[in-house]
Amino acid sequence: MARHPFKTVDVFTAIPFQGNPLAVVFDADDLSTAQMQRIANWTNLSETTFVLRPTQAGADYRVRIFTPGAELPFAGHPTIGTAHALLEAGAIAPRGGRIHQECAAGLVRLDIRHAIDGARWLSFELPPHTITPLDDAAAAELAQILGTPLVAPPRLVDAGARWVVAQLPDAAAVLAATPDLYRMKARDKDSGNTGVIVFGPHAAGSAARIEVRAFAPAHGIDEDPVCGSGNGAVAAYLRHTGQVDAFGSDFLSSQGAALGRAGIVRLTIGAAAIGVGGNAVTCVDGHLAF
DSSP states (O other), X not given: OOEEEEEEEEXXXXXXXXXXEXXXXXSOTTOOHHHHHHHHHHHOSSOEEEEEOOOSTXXXXXXXXXXXXXXXXXXXXXXXXXXXXXXXXXXXXXXXXXXXXXXXXXXXXXXXXXXXXXXXXXXXXXXXXEEEEOOHHHXXXXXXXXXXXXXXXXXXXXXXXXXXXXXXXXXHHHHHOOOOHHHHHXXXXXXXXXXXXXXXXOOTTOSSSXXXXXXXXXXXXXXXXXXXXXXXXXXXXXXXXXXXXXXXXXXXXXEOGGGTOOEEEEEEEOSSOEEEEEOEEEEEEEEEEO
């Protein structure tokens, strides 16, 4: 019977059971794609990652990322959660405060910082991405699916994960949204999209600048508790639409309240790069046997 070290990590939180859980399977070079998909379907988390030996120069490790139903070239909370798990296990060591992940989307750099309270913040640079406007018919259909008016034209942000980003009037509208997930699933399967991200601003003086929700029913995830690539897509959208001055270039995003979670994501928006950061904490540490 094969045994693989295994962790379940809660991402975008420093408090167990408040973020987005991720399953991380170590030493997975001997596993087939079918086995990886079967394990990811069994964990039934939004993503499960499998750590392998790197194949690209400069990479500290390689990772494959699976939802319960498909493999993704890149995703945000698996990137931060896998790095946390490997650092905690002593399987990798940062060089100059950085590590490099190899995934299907290419090399992803992660920066490591420690807050005054000792909490470790990991942040990744959003991979190269494209932004495409939805045509009027698609935008109107999206508003119908979400059941709420949009305050700006939606965009498709493709950074490996393909998120349609929709801006709502405020955080209250985000939390009140009740999308037609059956219709969204059919639409995203036809278009090859990962899902839909909605966001809106919190009231002035709130700790977080925006509230975010992520829906990916085409990948078996009706709602993702806290989504790194989706938050990165929102930052890319804000830069593309010229709203950085209004929202800021370095702020916190909150996500998960609709699911009883309290995820926090730090977004930094620069002219050359977008950073997505957060904490992580291990909740389960053991082995998979099969």
